[in-house]
Amino acid sequence: MSSENQSTLEVYERCAVSYLDGSAKHQQLCPEKEAKKRAWLKDFIRDGLAGLPKNARLFEFGSGGGEDVEIFCELGYQITPSDAPDSFLDIMRKKGLNPLKFNILTDEFPGQYDAIYSWRTLVHLTEDDTKLALRKVYQALKPGGRYIFNILNTTGHNNLDEEWVDFDSDYHLGEKRYFKYWQKATLLNLLQSIGFVPKRLEIGGGNDSQRWFYIIVEKPEENRE
Numbered sequence: 391m392s393s394e395n396q397s398t399l400e401v402y403e404r405c406a407v408s409y410l411d412g413s414a415k416h417q418q419l420c421p422e423k424e425a426k427k428r429a430w431l432k433d434f435i436r437d438g439l440a441g442l443p444k445n446a447r448l449f450e451f452g453s454g455g456g457e458d459v460e461i462f463c464e465l466g467y468q469i470t471p472s473d474a475p476d477s478f479l480d481i482m483r484k485k486g487l488n489p490l491k492f493n494i495l496t497d498e499f500p501g502q503y504d505a506i507y508s509w510r511t512l513v514h515l516t517e518d519d520t521k522l523a524l525r526k527v528y529q530a531l532k533p534g535g536r537y538i539f540n541i542l543n544t545t546g547h548n549n550l551d552e553e554w555v556d557f558d559s560d561y562h563l564g565e566k567r568y569f570k571y572w573q574k575a576t577l578l579n580l581l582q583s584i585g586f587v588p589k590r591l592e593i594g595g596g597n598d599s600q601r602w603f604y605i606i607v608e609k610p611e612e613n614r615e
């Protein structure tokens with residue numbers, strides 16, 4: 391586990407409440423836009439889960455405040471949320487959720503899953519951390535299982551691969567977090583070298599210098615272990 395990820399997790403441990411308050415404030419700026427984003431995410435997740443029975447085994451890591459659990463419930467599925475900082479776990483428990491303490495880099499997945507989900511989480515992993523995380527996700531998926539996730543792409547003037555950022559706006563925390571940016575070819579090569587079959591890759595959101603890759607990949611049926 392990198393010192394970059396370790397330090398970023400320590401920031402979240404201290405600033406989980408500010409992060410979630412900032413996130414809520416940001417969403418309230420334009421409720422219509424937020425509702426559209428949410429509807430898009432629900433469709434994206436629905437697509438990722440297509441064909442899976444309602445009793446499919448699902449796991450999320452880096453759940454933050456656990457907001458996306460509701461989307462899975464609305465789609466008729468149950469997902470186990472998790473996160474590494476206790477601050478997020480406490481917040482989720484206060485909402486009535488039952489999260490697991492789980493660090494994608496240092497903990498073993500507690501089972502085999504039909505789908506694994508992480509949203510805005512791989513952004514805080516270095517290249518080596520990401521390789522480790524993706525391999526672990528692959529191993530924890532059942533044959534035919536899917537990984538639904540997003541990760542940042544840099545397209546802007548700086549064309550940086552990574553940086554430490556504290557945003558000025560609603561997401562201001564007073565401390566910098568580590569962010570990793572990917573190029574499409576590198577990312578696809580990595581996913582395929584691990585064995586994943588890409589099912590959907592879209593680019594969108596973000597701003598002029600950063601875009602999100604929205605990705606659904608599958609572990610092929612024939613790779614039975």
Ligand SMILES: C[S@@+](CC[C@H](N)C(=O)[O-])C[C@H]1O[C@@H](n2cnc3c(N)ncnc32)[C@H](O)[C@@H]1O
Nearest residue numbers: 402452453454474492493494495509510511514
């Ligand atoms: C930007 S927040 C996103 C939270 C939530 N998924 C959302 O979309 O609002 C990044 C999340 O990644 C989690 N995270 C970062 N490194 C992690 C690691 N090594 N293992 C598990 N979670 C991690 C953080 O604790 C935090 O919850």
